[in-house]
Amino acid sequence: MLSKEKFLEISQVGIEFPTQNGSFCALKGVDFAIAEGEFVSIIGHSGCGKSTVLNIIAGLYQATYGGVILDGKEVNDPGPDRAVVFQSHALMPWLSVYENVALGVEQVFKASKTNAEMKEWVEHNLRLVKMDHALKKMPHEISGGMKQRVGIARCLAMQPKVMLMDEPFGALDALTRANLQDSVMEIQKELNTTVVLITHDVDEAVLMSDKIVMMSNGPAAKVGEILSIELERPRERVALAKSDQFNFYRQQVLSFLYEKKGVVDFDQAKKKLAGAPELAAGEKTA
Amino acid sequence: MSSNAQASKQQMSDLELVRLRISNALRAIDFKSVVYPFLGLIMFCLLWSFSASKIDTSLGKFPGPSQVYDQALVLIDEHQAEGEKADAFYQRQELRNAKKLAKNPDAKIKTRSYTGKETFFDQILTSLKTVLFGFLVASAIAIPLGIVCGLSDGVYQAMNPLIQIFKPVSPLAWLPLITMVVSAVYVSDDPYFDKSFLNSAFTVALCCLWPTLINTAVGVANVDKDLLNVSLVIKLPPLMHVRKIILPASVPMIFTGLRLSLATGWMVLIAAEMLSQNPGLGKFVWDEFQNGSSNSLARIMVAVVVIGLIGFALDRLILTLQKTASWDKLAVLR
Numbered sequence: 001m002l003s004k005e006k007f008l009e010i011s012q013v014g015i016e017f018p019t020q021n022g023s024f025c026a027l028k029g030v031d032f033a034i035a036e037g038e039f040v041s042i043i044g045h046s047g048c049g050k051s052t053v054l055n056i057i058a059g060l061y062q063a064t065y066g067g068v069i070l071d072g073k074e075v076n077d078p079g080p081d082r083a084v085v086f087q088s089h090a091l092m093p094w095l096s097v098y099e100n101v102a103l104g105v106e107q108v109f110k111a112s113k114t115n116a117e118m119k120e121w122v123e124h125n126l127r128l129v130k131m132d133h134a135l136k137k138m139p140h141e142i143s144g145g146m147k148q149r150v151g152i153a154r155c156l157a158m159q160p161k162v163m164l165m166d167e168p169f170g171a172l173d174a175l176t177r178a179n180l181q182d183s184v185m186e187i188q189k190e191l192n193t194t195v196v197l198i199t200h201d202v203d204e205a206v207l208m209s210d211k212i213v214m215m216s217n218g219p220a221a222k223v224g225e226i227l228s229i230e231l232e233r234p235r236e237r238v239a240l241a242k243s244d245q246f247n248f249y250r251q252q253v254l255s256f257l258y259e260k261k262g263v264v265d266f267d268q269a270k271k272k273l274a275g276a277p278e279l280a281a282g283e284k285t286a
Numbered sequence: 287m288s289s290n291a292q293a294s295k296q297q298m299s300d301l302e303l304v305r306l307r308i309s310n311a312l313r314a315i316d317f318k319s320v321v322y323p324f325l326g327l328i329m330f331c332l333l334w335s336f337s338a339s340k341i342d343t344s345l346g347k348f349p350g351p352s353q354v355y356d357q358a359l360v361l362i363d364e365h366q367a368e369g370e371k372a373d374a375f376y377q378r379q380e381l382r383n384a385k386k387l388a389k390n391p392d393a394k395i396k397t398r399s400y401t402g403k404e405t406f407f408d409q410i411l412t413s414l415k416t417v418l419f420g421f422l423v424a425s426a427i428a429i430p431l432g433i434v435c436g437l438s439d440g441v442y443q444a445m446n447p448l449i450q451i452f453k454p455v456s457p458l459a460w461l462p463l464i465t466m467v468v469s470a471v472y473v474s475d476d477p478y479f480d481k482s483f484l485n486s487a488f489t490v491a492l493c494c495l496w497p498t499l500i501n502t503a504v505g506v507a508n509v510d511k512d513l514l515n516v517s518l519v520i521k522l523p524p525l526m527h528v529r530k531i532i533l534p535a536s537v538p539m540i541f542t543g544l545r546l547s548l549a550t551g552w553m554v555l556i557a558a559e560m561l562s563q564n565p566g567l568g569k570f571v572w573d574e575f576q577n578g579s580s581n582s583l584a585r586i587m588v589a590v591v592v593i594g595l596i597g598f599a600l601d602r603l604i605l606t607l608q609k610t611a612s613w614d615k616l617a618v619l620r
Contacts, residue, residue, distance in 0.1 A: 060515055078518040090512035094534040094613030103530065104520045158520070 007036035007194060008162055012194060013056055014048075025053055028220035030066075032213055034162070037139035037192040039185075040204040043253060044215030050198050053215075054166050057196060058084050071161055082107045083160035087167040089147040091139040091154075096133040101125060101154045108158045125157040126150070128187055145176035152184065162194040168206065178237065189233060196214075202257070206249045207235060214256045225256055337417035354591070357584040365405040372400040406570060406585075410592065413566035416483055417555045417600070420490025421548050427491075428547070429540060433528060435499070436506025436536070457493040457554050461562055464488045481526065482564035489558045490551040497546035505539025506532055512567035534613055541608040548604055552597050567593055 013030040016023040025100070026049045034040050042050045055061040057068050068075040070082065070182055091100045101122045109118055126132045129149040139147055148168055155163055164211040165184075169177040185208055199205050205212050209229050216224040229249055231240065240246040290363060315321075331351045341348035349357070379397065386393045404412075435442040468484045517531045559568025571589050576581045605619055 057520065058515075060518065065583070079521055082518060082519070084515065084519050086512045086515070088510075088512050090510070091518050092513060092516075092531065092534070103522075107520045107522060107526075 004036045006033040006069075007038075007071060008057070008196070009069040010034075010035040010053070010057065010066075011069065013053070013068065014065035015052060015056065015061060016064045025220045026218055027056075027063075027222070028065075029222050030215075032223055032226060034194060034196065036194055036212070038210045039188055039195045039197070039208060040211045040213060041197045041199050041209040042213045042215060043199055043202065043257070044221070045217055045257065046180045046200060047218060048215050049218050049221040050215055051166055054084070054164050054196060054198050057162070058082050059166050060084075080104065080158040081161045082164055083155040083158045085148070085151050085155045085163065085165040086209045087170050089139075089144075089151040091147055091150055093139050095139075097126065097131060097133065097137050097139070097142070097150050098122060100139070100150055101157050104154050104158045122157060125153040128156060128190075129153045129183060143176075145172055145180055148172065148180060149183070152180075152187075154173065156187070156191070159281045160193075162196060165195060165197045167198050167200070169199075171200075177204075182237075184208070185233075185235065200251070200252055202253045205253060206231075206246060207237060212249075212253060214253065224260065227252055227256075320326065343583065345456075345578055346580045346584055349587050353581075353584040354587045357581055358588045360581070360586060364599040365407045368402050368405045371402055375400045375402075383539075404565060406589070409565060409567050409570045412483075413555060413559065413568070414596070416486045416564075416566060417490055417548070417552050417590050419483075420555070421551050422488035423487065423542060424491040424494030424547060424551070425498055425512070428495045428543070429502055431497045432502025432540070432543070433506050433532060434534075435503035437528075437532070442503060442507075449496065453496040453500075457489045458557055458561060460492050461485070461489050461558055464492075465562065482562070485562060486555060486558050486564045486566065490555050493549040493554045494551040497550065498540070498543035501539045501543030501546070502536060505536030508539075509535040537608075537612050537615065541604065541612070545601060545604045545608075548600050549597065552593075552600060556593060595618065 006189050010030055010032055014025065014028045016025050018024075030053060042053060044050045052061060056063050057070075057075065059075050062076075075082070082088065091097075092103070095103065102118070105113075105118050109121065113121065123132060123135070126135065129152050131146060131149045131153060134142055134146065139150070142150075148171075151168070155165075168184075169180055181204060184195075185193065187193070197205075197208065206229060212227045212229060214224045214227065215221050227249065231243075231245060231249075303466045335352070336349040338348040338350040383397070386395065431445070435445050465485050468481055468488065472479075472481060472484060513531055513535060517527050522530060555566065556568040556571070558564065559566035560572045561568075563569055563572070567589055571586050574585045574589070608619060609615075
């Protein structure tokens with residue numbers, strides 16, 4: 001019998017990318033486990049390889065060492081059981097809101113659902129993210145926050161075992177971001193979805209997570225500390241802002257990032273934030 | 287009395303209304319987009335007219351705009367006259383056949399088609415058919431091949447040297463080879479296509495291939511990585527992947543290729559027709575040149591203008607197609 005405590009297991013994962021100056025080791029010995037229904041954030045400085053971890057879980061990258069086990073099965077390739085919410089929303093600009101969600105649904109449920117059931121399912125998921133008013137809208141006709149809602153609906157509609165979110169709120173303004181964070185927490189509570197969230201926002205990580213995985217800086221980045229967040233749910237951001245416990249957790253993450261293993265040259269960090277998205281190019285200089 | 291006054295008042299307001307409409311219409315005309323091009327055209331015609339009068343050729347003065355206009359009218363008249371001749375021919379033939387049948391119901395009837403001289407407009411039609419056929423053949427090959435090249439680096443590496451070597455070759459160099467191959471391979475008692483038509487069309491196709499092929503391959507290879515990842519996560523089967531993600535994403539680049547292809551195809555066709563004496567506008571130009579009458583240059587000039595106008599129309603045609611086919615209705619196309 002499998003322990004639900006180890007629903008998703010990232011086991012001694014390491015990855016090397018070939019570069020012109022030999023191979024570059026981005027991750028080394030990354031090791032942690034996630035329970036079913038848990039909300040886990042991975043936080044770290046820009047370029048530390050946290051998105052790489054997500055891509056390995058998604059199956060979009062192949063780990064050089066170690067591996068990922070989801071619900072007792074090893075992950076070898078991408079699939080809808082590990083659906084991804086991309087930072088850039090990645091909606092097909094030529095498909096309407098409804099069609100974007102339906103694209104995934106039709107692939108996942110073509111054997112198990114009738115057309116009418118699939119239609120109902122797509123609409124249900126868009127209702128969950130409060131986008132059922134814009135089924136026929138094209139992506140360019142809706143705001144950035146709405147696009148990300150549709151991205152989340154597309155992901156949820158595939159009924160993934162684990163939902164992978166790659167800095168999903170990074171490109172949004174603060175108010176929209178807060179709104180969307182609340183929505184995601186609500187939905188996660190309702191569906192008991194297992195979520196892995198990549199973020200560089202300390203407040204976001206503390207507010208949303210059951211567990212925060214803090215990663216050290218690359219190259220050869222690994223898990224520095226794992227912090228359990230024992231705050232009552234539902235969490236209310238205004239109340240929490242005054243809570244000592246919340247601030248304590250915040251302090252812990254900040255101190256890891258800026259005082260302990262995460263120490264970086266701030267100018268360099270800024271440069272990376274402005275320019276290189278994640279991966280190797282930025283890390284080579286680190 | 288009062289009704290009269292009312293009527294005149296009504297008239298007044300009608301007049302006013304018309305005036306208002308005219309001034310609105312004038313305001314609606316975008317000065318820059320209507321008047322400027324017109325001015326440019328006028329300037330060109332004046333310059334043309336002036337410099338044409340200074341050039342003496344062995345066939346008389348170089349034709350100015352007015353001579354060219356006159357010859358255009360002559361060409362239209364010739365076309366109509368030829369059409370009347372053809373009608374008369376068919377009428378006579380029908381009459382003859384009817385008489386034959388009246389005499390003997392079992393008589394064998396022959397219907398022949400009219401074989402008159404091809405007019406300017408017949409040549410235009412031939413050229414249009416040829417360029418469109420060649421263009422379609424090339425597109426049917428280039429788009430799928432371009433997609434495969436864009437999807438697979440291996441195929442691209444294999445194709446690239448061939449593309450690079452054959453792309454710069456003028457299709458006219460192929461013309462003799464195509465002519466020989468067509469006459470050797472296309473043997474049929476009742477040929478659906480004329481051999482000359484196929485020669486020209488394949489020559490056009492050979493030069494239409496490259497821009498579409500290259501642009502399609504580049505478009506496909508540059509589809510947004512996140513969209514490709516979505517397709518991977520959803521596990522779209524290969525054909526669905528091409529149909530739902532790759533094709534729509536690369537539509538703008540494919541159409542860029544198609545426009546370039548059709549433009550070069552049209553240019554090459556005229557040259558090929560001149561060189562090989564295949565029917566079409568190129569042959570018209572060459573025949574007029576050989577003819578060497580005092581009107582020849584003006585008639586050639588008519589052809590030059592028509593060739594330009596058709597090229598422009600073909601480009602607009604593809605642009606309109608792109609506007610209907612593309613999902614991106616906001617894109618600025620020019």
